[in-house]
Amino acid sequence: MQRTHTSPDRGRAALGPALSLIHTGAAPTRSALTGALGVTRATAGAITGELEALRLITVDARPAGGTRGRPSHRLAVDASGPVVVAAQVHADGFTVALAGLGGLLGEPVDLPLPADPTPERVMRAVVAEAARQIAADPRRCVGLGLAVPTPVALPERTAVAAMYLDWPSGTRVGDLLEQAVAEAGLGLPVDVANDANLAALAEHRHGAGRGARHLLYIASGHRGIGGALVVDGRLHTGSAGLALEVGQLTVDPNGRRCPCGNRGCLDVEADPPALLAAAGRTPDPDRSMDEQTAEVLADAAAGDAAARAALDHVVDRLGLGIAGVINILNPDRIVLGTFLAALLDAAPERLPDVVADRSHWGRCGRVPIVPAALDRSELAGAAELAWAPVLADPLGVLSGD
Ligand SMILES: [Zn+2]
Known part of the structure; x- marks a missing residue:
């Protein structure tokens, strides 16, 4: 039998989980919240009343059609709240x-x-x-x-x-x-x-990672590559917060020099400067990196052979790195952010193919690889x-x- 929250302390303990469910959109109505928390309708009413009094959420006063035909109050975050x-x-x-x-x-x-x-x-x-x-x-x-x-x-x-x-x-x-x-x-x-x-956490709660149980996030903003893993809604931090440094995976033992002292790290083989270098273009410090990499990708799409070869080269390196991480972590979804999302967009077949070809699990079941959904993860x-x-x-x- 489901135990219900009755004492004031247990009611207070349920406020955080309730707010998290509303915050992530997992409980858009009071009946959904009641079900997710496993509490009585009266307790859910008390919890939403408390959160409303704190100006964290709004509770629609007029119940709308809910699940199983029973009307339920809609819940939303309070836009005028904290x-x-x-x-x-x-x-x-x-x-x-x-x-x-x-x-x-x-x-x-x-x-x-x-x-x-x-x-x-x-x-x-x-x-x-x-x-x-x-x-x-x-x-x-x-x-x-x-x-x-x-x-x-x-x-x-x-x-x-x-x-x-x-x-x-x-x-x-x-x-x-x-x-x-x-x-x-x-x-x-x-x-x-x-x-x-942090980007991984945001994508898991509000973006392309929603519903994933083991979400692998990899992104490159301007220079270097970062990664993170969200397991059952929590960041996997490692023992000291330093897990998932996927940027330091070696994907070419004879590759480009990395600021870490090594050679051929994913950091320097699949980030924006790597694409420019592969295309034989010198980065212009007076123009944004986004603009310069977008030009290479546009040239590749238009059939420029050197740009296409550069794209393929960087995509293959990225695929190799992702495959290595998949073998170790067995994620059920991979979200690529910023520049890496642009690479996926430019090579929507080649990148998943390389990953599947190079990963142990990839050959028996592909892991979905999707672009980040938030503007500023x-x-x-x-x-x-x-x-x-x-x-x-x-x-x-x-x-x-
Ligand atoms: Zn490195």
């Missing part, structure tokens, strides 16, 4: 946006990195823009999450390989962000994590990071208990 700051630092700049629950990202503001971008200066610049956006918005801000292009070692939250930012290995990015927030007098809980990990993931304390204990965070 927000968080989502921020992302990448090799060429940083981005800040406010974000509501339900994966609702506000208009992102993209800014260049400060001159001499030390970790301290970058954190201060991120927090200054966050403070500006918070001050300009009437909604209550309850946290700040930051995505960074480096593995972040736990529990100290240190950047261990910010190769493309030139930050010293061991930089305590979590502490620096907390300091910057304290200096600005914002009084917000903050957290920082690897950008690919990393930024959306930074919002998820900032929401984590609220999703764990909504009452505790919002009432200050």
